Amino acid sequence: xxxxxxxxxxxxxxxxxxxxxxxxxxxxxxxxxxxxxxxxxxxxxxxxxxxxxxxxxxxxxxxxxxxxxxxxxxxxxxxxxxxxxxxxxxxxxxxxxxxxxxxxxxxxxxxxxxxxxxxxxxxxxxxxxxxxxxxxxxxxxxxxxxxxxxxxxxxxxxxxxxxxxxxxxxxxxxxxxxxxxxxxxxxxxxxxxxxxxxxxxxxxxxxxxxxxxxxxxxxxxxxxxxxxxxxxxxxxxxxxxxxxxxxxxxxxxxxxxxxxxxxxxxxxxxxxxxxxxxxxxxxxxxxxxxxxxxxxxxxxxxxxxxxxxxxxxxxxx
Amino acid sequence: xxxxxxxxxxxxxxxxxxxxxxxxxxxxxxxxxxxxxxxxxxxxxxxxxxxxxxxxxxxxxxxxxxxxxxxxxxxxxxxxxxxxxxxxxxxxxxxxxxxxxxxxxxxxxxxxxxxxxxxxxxxxxxxxxxxx
Numbered sequence: 001x002x003x004x005x006x007x008x009x010x011x012x013x014x015x016x017x018x019x020x021x022x023x024x025x026x027x028x029x030x031x032x033x034x035x036x037x038x039x040x041x042x043x044x045x046x047x048x049x050x051x052x053x054x055x056x057x058x059x060x061x062x063x064x065x066x067x068x069x070x071x072x073x074x075x076x077x078x079x080x081x082x083x084x085x086x087x088x089x090x091x092x093x094x095x096x097x098x099x100x101x102x103x104x105x106x107x108x109x110x111x112x113x114x115x116x117x118x119x120x121x122x123x124x125x126x127x128x129x130x131x132x133x134x135x136x137x138x139x140x141x142x143x144x145x146x147x148x149x150x151x152x153x154x155x156x157x158x159x160x161x162x163x164x165x166x167x168x169x170x171x172x173x174x175x176x177x178x179x180x181x182x183x184x185x186x187x188x189x190x191x192x193x194x195x196x197x198x199x200x201x202x203x204x205x206x207x208x209x210x211x212x213x214x215x216x217x218x219x220x221x222x223x224x225x226x227x228x229x230x231x232x233x234x235x236x237x238x239x240x241x242x243x244x245x246x247x248x249x250x251x252x253x254x255x256x257x258x259x260x261x262x263x264x265x266x267x268x269x270x271x272x273x274x275x276x277x278x279x280x281x282x283x284x285x286x287x288x289x290x291x292x293x294x295x296x297x298x299x300x301x302x303x304x305x306x307x308x309x310x311x312x313x314x315x316x317x
Numbered sequence: 318x319x320x321x322x323x324x325x326x327x328x329x330x331x332x333x334x335x336x337x338x339x340x341x342x343x344x345x346x347x348x349x350x351x352x353x354x355x356x357x358x359x360x361x362x363x364x365x366x367x368x369x370x371x372x373x374x375x376x377x378x379x380x381x382x383x384x385x386x387x388x389x390x391x392x393x394x395x396x397x398x399x400x401x402x403x404x405x406x407x408x409x410x411x412x413x414x415x416x417x418x419x420x421x422x423x424x425x426x427x428x429x430x431x432x433x434x435x436x437x438x439x440x441x442x443x444x445x446x447x448x449x
Contacts, residue, residue: 014401017373025321088322089347095368096357102364102371109371113322113352 001029005036008135013108016135020110023127034127040134042255044076045242046142048154050120050180051164053146056190058097059225060164061141065101066228067235068139074106076132076140080122083113090114094143108132119153120144126157126262147180155183156261159251160241162186162234165204167196175207184218185241188234192222216244278310323351323448325376328365329358330393333383342378342410345437349445351376362389366396369405376444381411386421394426406447410440 004022007015019037023030049057061077068075079094090113101107110132112122121144122128132140144154155161163184175181187204189197204220219237223230245251279285283306291297327343329336336358343353354372356365369377377397381389390409397405409421410431418430428447431440 014370017371021324021373083352084347087348088350090352091343091347092352092354092372093357096355099356099360099364099368102367109368111352111354111372115320115322 001033002036005033005134008037008131009040011136013105016108016131017110019131020124020128023131024112024115024122024124026124030127034130037130037134041130042133044129044133044137044140045160046129046140046158047238048142048144048158048161049164050144050147050151050154050161050183051188051190052148052166052169055146055164055166056223056225057143057146057164058094060162060188060190060223060231060234061094061143062098062100063223063225063228063231064141064235064238065098065107067231069101069104069106073138074136075108076129076135076137077107077109077143078125078128078132078140079109079111079143080114080120080125080145081111082145083115083122085116088115108135108137114145117153118151120147120151121153121157129157149177150179152180152183156258159245159254160185160238162188162238164188164190165200166191167194167200169200172203172206175203181207185216186218186234186237187220188230189220189222190225192230193224193227197222215248216241274312275307275310279306282309323376323444324354324372324374325351325378325444326354326356326365326369326372326374327378327380328356328360328368329380330360330362330365330389331381331383331385332359333381333385334358335382336380338382338410339378339380342380342437342440345441346378346444349441351444362392362396365393366400366402369397369402370400374405375448376406376408378408378410381409381413384412386411386413387417390421391424391426406444408440408444410435 004015004019008019019033022033049061051057065075081090081092081094083090092111092113095109095111098109110128112125115123117123125142129140142154142158161183163180167189189200201220201222208218221230221234221237223234288302292299292302325346327339329339343355346353356368379390386409394407407427408429409427413430413432421427421430429443
């Protein structure tokens with residue numbers, strides 16, 4: 001394992017791929033791996049791209065890659081597609097649009113299935129970002145699953161969030177709704193050669209101008225990604241947002257909040273594992289469940305009893 | 318806690334624009350609980366091998382209907398070996414004459430070859446059987 005991490009830091013692509021698999025599969029060495037990697041992270045800038053299925057996220061990533069590579073930056077891409085709730089399988093097809101960059105040694109693309117996560121990212125997206133960050137990628141693009149209105153995990157993961165819309169995706173009330181319309185640092189109206197583009201752009205702008213207190217006002221950029229139109233403008237806007245975050249001190253603030261959340265989540269994760277390991281050791285859960293089902297006990301006091309039985313200062317799991 | 322899933326790359330190497338078969342197989346593998354990465358059409362052997370590496374797949378499935386399997390399959394196998402991925406299960410599907418299939422398997426270029434008429438269940442259980 002130590003060797004894998006060393007190889008990763010040296011820039012070995014096979015090691016990066018193997019490490020992502022290990023964290024994604026919740027390998028027993030996962031925590032140890034992340035511990036070893038952590039000191040080498042924090043250098044990559046993370047951009048999230050979200051939007052409805054078929055809005056053009058993958059094509060936009062493909063086009064953005066041209067601009068990013070023209071400036072000589074190295075890129076990691078994490079493309080998330082949904083895992084079947086029935087079979088656990090998935091079709092990961094985002095890279096189809098990006099295969100022109102498959103042989104560029106400075107581009108590393110990884111597809112991930114959501115594996116039960118519902119917030120638009122996969123269960124292990126954040127860990128995969130850390131691997132690519134330690135791998136030395138300057139920029140990491142995270143493409144979410146095709147989302148609806150409320151899958152907003154990306155905003156807690158990315159430094160800049162791009163929300164991708166297409167023309168005629170609803171009337172102006174849709175732009176006022178909470179959720180995905182609130183998380184954009186940049187709006188992209190893709191397929192801008194279709195009728196209705198001007199109205200969509202105007203409606204988004206109107207919504208944005210209702211709120212005048214924010215110091216960052218998202219740009220609304222029309223693009224036609226299959227023809228490469230608007231991509232240069234998007235790349236410029238992306239750099240402007242990064243500059244804004246850096247000079248206003250917000251980037252440091254956002255990242256501090258992220259670390260706070262990661263620590264909280266890690267503690268909760270460990271507590272949960274620890275508690276269940278002990279509970280399963282001490283109780284026959286099935287019996288208890290049957291008693292609750294027969295109304296001989298209730299789930300509320302039973303849960304308290306289970307927790308009371310645990311000694312947190314004993315045995316290290 | 319560990320949760321391993323079989324990851325399969327379904328690739329269309331070469332100048333062959335027919336991917337109905339690849340899609341049907343991809344769908345069947347999905348329904349058998351696997352994560353299927355699909356490359357799309359017209360991939361070079363180098364693209365296929367590099368994708369297999371980045372995606373860290375357990376299986377590479379090549380769909381070839383153009384008659385170029387005797388060139389493409391050995392080339393992709395060699396590139397995979399160069400990428401230290403010699404243990405990846407390499408499965409070929411398509412219009413492959415039986416004598417060619419025997420050569421590909423006996424020379425160690427492919428682990429298995431499936432042809433029209435093979436049931437989807439047979440393909441799925443071949444792969445899952447290999448990992449149990």
